[in-house]
Amino acid sequence: MRILIHAIKVILLIAAAVFVFGSIVMLLWNWLIPDLFNGPELSFIQALGILVLARILTGGMGHGSRGGKGSCSPGGKKRWQKKWEELPEDKKEKIREKMSPFRDSARGGSSEDKNEAERAADTPFDKE
Numbered sequence: 001m002r003i004l005i006h007a008i009k010v011i012l013l014i015a016a017a018v019f020v021f022g023s024i025v026m027l028l029w030n031w032l033i034p035d036l037f038n039g040p041e042l043s044f045i046q047a048l049g050i051l052v053l054a055r056i057l058t059g060g061m062g063h064g065s066r067g068g069k070g071s072c073s074p075g076g077k078k079r080w081q082k083k084w085e086e087l088p089e090d091k092k093e094k095i096r097e098k099m100s101p102f103r104d105s106a107r108g109g110s111s112e113d114k115n116e117a118e119r120a121a122d123t124p125f126d127k128e
Contacts, residue, residue: 022048 026047
């Protein structure tokens with residue numbers, strides 16, 4: 001019985017949050033967009049659609065199997081550095097060759113300007 005009551009409370013809370021956020025988006029849109037940009041007014045359903053679209057474009061619909069461990073998370077750079085260090089040299093060289101046009105344009109030069117010692121010491125990561 002407790003679980004049922006708890007589930008109903010959670011459902012009501014979610015419904016209230018959807019209603020409040022949808023209403024805020026609709027009111028703000030209808031207050032600003034028609035006057036500023038001669039845009040259309042939104043219905044409540046369209047405001048909910050904008051909320052869903054914004055969620056998809058900015059945060060996705062969950063983290064899936066990544067679990068929030070992307071390269072931008074704390075420690076992400078160290079994870080990629082560790083992976084790089086574990087790669088065999090032949091794979092590192094292939095990656096360097098594929099990435100050289102991007103590296104060269106960012107550095108303002110070409111890969112032919114570097115000697116072999118400099119190229120061998122390069123990694124795609126900055127040392128901290």
